[in-house]
Amino acid sequence: MKIIKKHTFKLCLLAFSLTLSSCALRSVPSEYSSVNLDVIDNNTLGNGNILIYNGAGILHKMDNTARLNIGIDGKSLGQIKPREYVIVNLEKGKHEFTALHIDMVNMRSKHEVEINDNTKVIKIEPTITSNKLTVTNVLPEKFETYITRPDRK
Secondary structure, three states: OHHHHHHHHHHHHHHHHHHHHHOOOOOOOOOOOEOOOOOOOOOOOEOOEEEEEEOOOHHHHHOOOOOEEEEEOOEEEEEEOOOEEEEEEOOOEEEEEEEEEEEOEEEEEEEEEEEOOOOOEEEEEEOOOOEEEEEOOOOOOOHHHOEEOOOOO
16 A cells, blocks of 8 residues: 555656646747837837737736747747737738647647738737737737846847
């Protein structure tokens, strides 16, 4: 009986550590230069300057599955954590966005986005089964609590 308890404890410990480590999404460096603006509002965005933010909900923040690795046209934009944003300059036309988050398995999605002079804000968020991208052109609520994504190596 003592041996069974000992092995059960080890198996539970192993399962617990695998569960915690499986949700860890490694950061990837960005191949895009971010744009720094003194003032961020609807007047300074557009004409290629696009604000991209992570709109993850409370459930993804609680279980640490809210981090997103983003790619545009096959190049890495890097990782955006909850309440972070990045501003990039994109040419007009169609662009393919890819998003990846880990929730026990890789949740990868592709999104076709048409960029024009009026495209200003893009919200990307993890969902239970994939990722969702929405061109909102509106800054998120409580935008003052968001931070610029720091450079990650």
